[in-house]
């Protein structure tokens with residue numbers, strides 16, 4: 113953790129203030145260094161009061177995401193958030209995480225961007241990423257399981273997102289297989305998993321997550337106004353994105369640990385309890401092919417088991433789901 117992140121962590125842990133002398137002692141740096149870090153934090157929007165009696169006191173944080181702030185807020189995770197980067201703008205955070213992986217980045221790297229110029233969904237669809245309004249980020253992982261089990265990670269991300277949203281906002285989401293989170297039938301978040309693998313070995317997985325947080329209805333482009341919503345619209349108040357981002361990383365870390373230690377079944381059961389798709393008659397469009405049947409369950413690799421009208425079970429790993437009429 114950087115000294116700045118350590119200062120932020122100490123300020124948050126001492127709401128009534130912490131003296132400059134105490135900060136120097138804890139962090140092993142000079143008073144001048146503390147003072148200059150405090151100035152740099154003020155310059156990016158933190159409000160920090162300095163008084164002779166109370167020392168330094170943090171009274172407000174900026175709306176922008178800052179890597180040091182996210183590190184400071186994140187309590188110990190096993191893997192996710194091993195490194196955190198925040199970019200003002202990029203094409204797609206999935207591209208950034210992929211490049212970072214090739215450059216040897218650690219497992220658990222998380223790359224956020226305040227805006228994306230070419231955010232994408234599956235099959236090259238566009239993902240709208242309004243500047244400063246959502247959480248647009250990617251997580252780099254190198255899981256130990258086989259490439260064929262990778263759908264587990266989409267399931268894992270969905271359960272973690274649902275828990276983080278509930279904990280931060282009190283809102284309940286529904287999961288729509290394979291990669292959507294909905295509130296009142298409208299999309300609030302999407303997950304894009306991209307994989308680099310050989311037949312039996314995963315090089316890396318990038319889990320891209322887009323979450324609509326503080327948009328108002330008029331801020332959505334007309335193409336998605338009718339199908340999308342944000343946490344602010346659903347809950348009626350602005351959501352602190354840093355707090356939500358940290359909750360998501362924390363929950364992802366917990367669920368990734370469950371999957372890596374052979375407890376995917378627990379995650380899948382939690383997922384099934386919130387899934388809108390299971391138990392329903394659905395159409396699943398995969399390229400030019402349409403599969404129809406009853407969505408029965410997830411298997412141990414995270415694939416959907418579809419019972420066809422002839423009673424056969426088909427194993428489906430992707431596609432677009434609509435409810436059958």
Ligand code: BT5
Pocket residue numbers: 203204205206228230231232233234235237238239240241247248249250291292299300301302303304320321322323324336339340341
């Ligand atoms: C997804 O694809 O839902 C995956 C979206 C993943 C986005 C993240 S952001 C960080 C990372 N970097 C990236 O470049 N991508 C990931 P799919 O199921 O194919 O859904 C795409 C469809 O969702 C579009 O065709 C629109 O209909 C709709 N859509 C686009 N932007 C949206 C938004 N902001 N909110 C809700 N729906 C949206």
